[in-house]
Amino acid sequence: ETGVTQTPRHLVMGMTNKKSLKCEQHLGHNAMYWYKQSAKKPLELMFVYSLEERVENNSVPSRFSPECPNSSHLFLHLHTLQPEDSALYLCASSQAPGPLYNEQFFGPGTRLTVL
């Protein structure tokens, strides 16, 4: 595997379910990100991790819980979601935080549908 991978690629869940999204980067980067991409809305940054420490939490509801066990893996734990949480969730990584000098490499995303 190369670059940034995300699993699953598609997920359908009910509002009472608990599920997790997984992201893995094979680039040796130290920063990882979760973004939410909703139809007709700008891409929204959710969380930023640098060296496994959360450095940004962009006012995300607590039903989204990130976890970064090491610099190569990032999880997004989901519970009691709402239908409006249906979106494409993108993971990205970069050598360090800060987009100016650190290009972000994106995974293909997980398409989440909440029923």
Add this chain to the structure above:
Amino acid sequence: AQSVTQLGSHVSVSEGALVLLRCNYSSSVPPYLFWYVQYPNQGLQLLLKYTTGATLVKGINGFEAEFKKSETSFHLTKPSAHMSDAAEYFCAVSEVSQGGSEKLVFGKGTKLTVNP
């Protein structure tokens, strides 16, 4: 806070025609500007970025963008469209958050269709 406006959610051009995707930004400080492309079923990929210096920036796949401070614009162009350019394009500006970290603020995107 910074913001980005992309004029036209959909743009359609013929193969071989000029591609022009518009982006205007608002920023209280000198901006750092980016264009990303998203092909179907893929993540975003950096096309080009403007930091300082030359206002005409060249990127991958024959794309370029020009920073015009007086117009607060960073439009993306390509002289001759190719079928493989069909994708969604996102303009973004760099912003420093309240927590002190730097992040990207994206526009809503422009979907480019290339007709044979």
